[in-house]
Amino acid sequence: MRDLLVVGIVLFGSLYALRQPWVGAILWAWVSLMNPHNLAFGFAQSFPVAAIVAVATMIGVAITKDRQNPFDQPPVIWLALFLGWMCFTYPFSYNVEGSTDMLTKIVKIDLMTLVTLMVLKTRRHIEIFVWVVAGSLAFYGVKGGIFTIINGGNYRVWGPGGFIGGNNELALALIMIIPLIRFAQLQVTKTWMRHACSAAMLLTAAAALGSHSRGALLGIAAMAVYLWLKSPKKLGFGIGIVIVGVGLVIFMPDEWSARMNSIQDYEQDASSMGRINAWWAAFNIAKAHITGAGFDMYTYDIFARFAPNPLDLHAAHSIYFQVLGEQGFIGLFLFLGIWLSAWRMAGSIIRYKTNDPDRAWCKVLAAMCQVSLIGYAVGGAFLSLAYFDLPYDILVIIVLLKKWMFAGSGAATVGEKDVSITQLSRKVSA
Secondary structure, X not given: OHHHHHHHHHHHHHHHHOOOXXXXXXXXXXXXXXXXXXXXXXXXXXXOHHHHHHHHHHHHHHHOOOOOOOOOOHHHHHHHHHHHHHHHHHHHXXXXXXXXXXXXXXXXXXXXXXXXXXXXXXXXXXXXHHHHHHXXXXXXXXXXXXXXXXXXXXXXXXXXXXXXXXXXXHHHHHHHHXXXXXXXXXXXXXXXXXXXXXXXXXXXXXXXXXXXXXXXXXXXXXXXXXXXXXXXXXXXXXXXXXXXXXXXXXXXXXXXXXXXHOOOOHHHOHHHHXXXXXXXXXXXXXXXXXXXXXXXXXXXXXXXXXXXOOOXXXXXXXXXXXXXXXXXXXHHHHHHHXXXXXXXXXXXXXXXXXXXXXXXXXXXXXXXXXXXXXXXXXXXXXXXXXXXXXXXXXXXXXXXXXXHHHOOOOOOOOOOOOOOHHHHHHHHOO
């Protein structure tokens, strides 16, 4: 039954995308983030759902005249340059054949990111996209939160596969969607839906803690601190954060507390020292090769040449050192350019001078995207998720907000402030 349901949705949506390609872009976000075919038990698991959606959407884009230029905003230009650099460095990889699969996957993700920017335009498109992105991962957050509570946090929450198959990777994705769920909560009017969003946020946070991921803990702590700094009601908001945080932490078992405390004693932790060894390897590779070592750099041969401990083979477990080792200093520069540009664009949306109440939702969503990016910047420092779909979906949201909000307004007052961060945060933390 699950197989028929998943394949039926994909086929029907793909046919519809031939005439309305924006539907295909939404469908792609659902398939790429939730991986619904992996929840089935039969033929759907091997059915090429992503390929069908992508092809149908691209055909729809080629047919329709209702599309826009995706390369007219700085974050997208940085993304295109980064993609171009990865394609350029590919032939210089230490293991070209071993790097092929990852490059193919990245090209698909980035191309669909550009396609999404071409076909999503209206406020309805943006809001549906946010709901699908948040809901696709909130499913695992709610499921994992219930699992954590039932088992007292004694068993780790694991991901569904793909980029977020591991416990650490899933945890980072979960904390990044909590701000998007908060935005969704602010948009609904029915009481039961607001309560459902509150429950989803709490359960998703519980699932992130239940993953026993130290990186996710640091990420969610950074997000909470940022929200507290921007909140006009620091005392009340701070008390609320402490109550929820302490309540979740007390609930977790001693094993979880011991693992989190190992952050302070990283020199005694084999996993932490393995990551540092991989970071040094990445740095040494980047110094020796301007193009990096390629995606398949985690081999004993390469570590024997560049790592302080050649026998401690370890993944980078950091978006920054992952890109540094695989793409060199130029690749890291372009990668950082994407996210700094996206952050600045979100800030320009928040500061945009307008008295139009219909644009207030853009400011709130931009602020929530900034919170998500903080989670990615901090939590991602300890995880190899440089090419994961979710951050690029958030980039899409920010760029679409900029286009929608400034359409027909001249954008002459982007740097001016009519709503301070304090005023905006009053609504966010209400």
